[in-house]
Amino acid sequence: MRDKDNDRVDGSRRTWLIATSVAGGIGGVATVVPLVGSFAPSEKARAAGAPVEADISALAPGSMMTVAWRGKPVWILNRTDRMMADVKKADPGLADPNSEHPFSMPMPEYCQNEYRSRTEHKNILVAVAVCTHLGCTPTARFQEGPQPNLPDDWPGGFLCPCHGSTYDLSGRVFKNKPAPQNLDIPRYMFASATTIVIGKDEKGEA
Numbered sequence: 001m002r003d004k005d006n007d008r009v010d011g012s013r014r015t016w017l018i019a020t021s022v023a024g025g026i027g028g029v030a031t032v033v034p035l036v037g038s039f040a041p042s043e044k045a046r047a048a049g050a051p052v053e054a055d056i057s058a059l060a061p062g063s064m065m066t067v068a069w070r071g072k073p074v075w076i077l078n079r080t081d082r083m084m085a086d087v088k089k090a091d092p093g094l095a096d097p098n099s100e101h102p103f104s105m106p107m108p109e110y111c112q113n114e115y116r117s118r119t120e121h122k123n124i125l126v127a128v129a130v131c132t133h134l135g136c137t138p139t140a141r142f143q144e145g146p147q148p149n150l151p152d153d154w155p156g157g158f159l160c161p162c163h164g165s166t167y168d169l170s171g172r173v174f175k176n177k178p179a180p181q182n183l184d185i186p187r188y189m190f191a192s193a194t195t196i197v198i199g200k201d202e203k204g205e206a
């Protein structure tokens with residue numbers, strides 16, 4: 001149930017504005033790509049919006065870019081080895097570490113692991129940056145340890161500025177926060193080692 005505080009969410013935060021860079025200063029570039037391949041999109045997929053293609057060739061380890069897909073921001077985070085270790089560190093504090101309760105879209109089966117990524121590029125996280133509480137866009141808080149609005153044992157992750165929900169570096173929500181579920185992981189695939197297509201995979205369009 002909503003309470004009054006929740007209803008006072010700053011509307012501007014809920015517009016799902018696209019950040020152009022976070023943490024590493026990398027700008028997000030997304031291109032709507034024509035529908036290619038042997039899969040004909042369903043009517044539902046066609047109505048929802050085309051897949052988008054992102055060039056990650058300049059995405060350095062530890063950096064994140066944001067692209068727009070179906071009117072929502074989608075993060076692409078290139079996690080370092082340390083960040084991958086931080087994901088493991090976060091496990092005990094998470095509400096749904098195994099992502100058993102998807103939010104607004106089914107979890108792709110190839111991301112059903114704690115890194116929530118494809119095994120051939122497991123350091124790359126692709127997640128919909130829409131808080132599962134009331135839709136604000138969380139902010140990157142990659143630095144570990146004590147800092148404002150976060151616990152002293154903070155392992156690195158994301159903080160939602162609206163009501164304080166926190167997510168780990170795989171987009172999994174921490175326990176006892178207003179947000180009930182993990183961030184969505186869209187279907188995606190690598191068209192090449194440096195090109196990601198969001199909204200489409202080997203099985204077709206999302």
Ligand code: FES
Pocket residue numbers: 131132133134135136160161162163164165178179
């Ligand atoms: S919108 Fe409420 S915690 Fe994110």
